[in-house]
Amino acid sequence: MSWTLFATAIISAMLINNVILMQFLGICPFLGVSKRSSSAIGMSGAVLFVMVIASAVTYTIYDLVLHPFDIPYISTIAFILVIASLVQLVEIILKRYSKSLYKSLGIYLPLITTNCAILGVSEGNITNIWTANMPYWNGLGLAVATAVGTGLGFGLIIFAFSSIRERLDSSNVPKAWKGVPISLVVAGIMSLAFFGLVGVI
Amino acid sequence: MKDFVPYIMIASLVVVYMLAYLLNKKTPIPEECKIELDEETCTACHNFSCTHHGDVE
Numbered sequence: 001m002s003w004t005l006f007a008t009a010i011i012s013a014m015l016i017n018n019v020i021l022m023q024f025l026g027i028c029p030f031l032g033v034s035k036r037s038s039s040a041i042g043m044s045g046a047v048l049f050v051m052v053i054a055s056a057v058t059y060t061i062y063d064l065v066l067h068p069f070d071i072p073y074i075s076t077i078a079f080i081l082v083i084a085s086l087v088q089l090v091e092i093i094l095k096r097y098s099k100s101l102y103k104s105l106g107i108y109l110p111l112i113t114t115n116c117a118i119l120g121v122s123e124g125n126i127t128n129i130w131t132a133n134m135p136y137w138n139g140l141g142l143a144v145a146t147a148v149g150t151g152l153g154f155g156l157i158i159f160a161f162s163s164i165r166e167r168l169d170s171s172n173v174p175k176a177w178k179g180v181p182i183s184l185v186v187a188g189i190m191s192l193a194f195f196g197l198v199g200v201i
Numbered sequence: 202m203k204d205f206v207p208y209i210m211i212a213s214l215v216v217v218y219m220l221a222y223l224l225n226k227k228t229p230i231p232e233e234c235k236i237e238l239d240e241e242t243c244t245a246c247h248n249f250s251c252t253h254h255g256d257v258e
Contacts, residue, residue, distance in 0.1 A: 071207045081214035088221035092228050099231040 006145040012201050013149030019117050020157045021191040022198075026117030030158055031183065033108070040162035044155030046108040048148070050090060051118050054083050055147035058122040059140055062130060072126075079122045087113045121150050161187065 033043040058079045094102035125143040
């Protein structure tokens with residue numbers, strides 16, 4: 001498998017099939033943790049970190065356990081449990097070995113358990129990438145590349161949105177539009193802008 | 202026996218989650234992170250019982 005395929009998977013997941021603006025997943029952190037740029041960066045880092053690990057683990061479980069035992073119908077509940085366990089394990093590792101990273105990501109990690117973007121990417125990898133004939137390592141590589149692209153796309157959008165919201169706070173917005181209404185209008189315009197990228201790859 | 206595989210799979214994942222949760226609870230928060238976490242005022246959710254929850258506008 002060529003590197004261009006992985007690069008295409010990353011760019012496609014990041015810009016063209018953006019998880020927030022095109023698939024409408026992860027809307028809760030998009031609106032909830034985008035008031036300040038600093039919290040948006042922290043959340044993006046935590047999502048990217050967990051998304052990549054979760055994609056690799058869920059793809060492996062599907063390929064090596066769920067498919068051979070003919071139980072793909074439990075994939076959703078299995079992936080939810082895997083993601084919830086992973087978040088706990090990542091938190092333990094950060095507490096023990098990377099205090100600086102725990103300091104910056106600490107409070108965002110528990111929120112990721114309920115982030116539908118992580119589950120959406122894991123399920124999407126199985127629906128769009130996994131096939132019975134595909135070699136395990138190729139599929140795993142593509143799944144991880146997609147997760148990296150999706151995580152970067154999530155970070156790009158949430159950071160851009162938080163920057164706009166910070167500027168909106170200091171601008172003269174009519175009272176009825178202040179807060180969430182104007183934010184939703186901005187999100188809609190951003191979504192329209194990204195819709196223009198459809199068909200590039 | 203094959204009929205029990207999904208039950209065993211889900212039960213084992215639940216056990217893994219419970220162990221990970223308990224292990225995480227037992228792992229102490231590093232001293233230098235404690236103050237920062239206490240001072241954090243997160244408004245990402247409306248869960249007022251959350252220790253990180255700040256004031257809602």
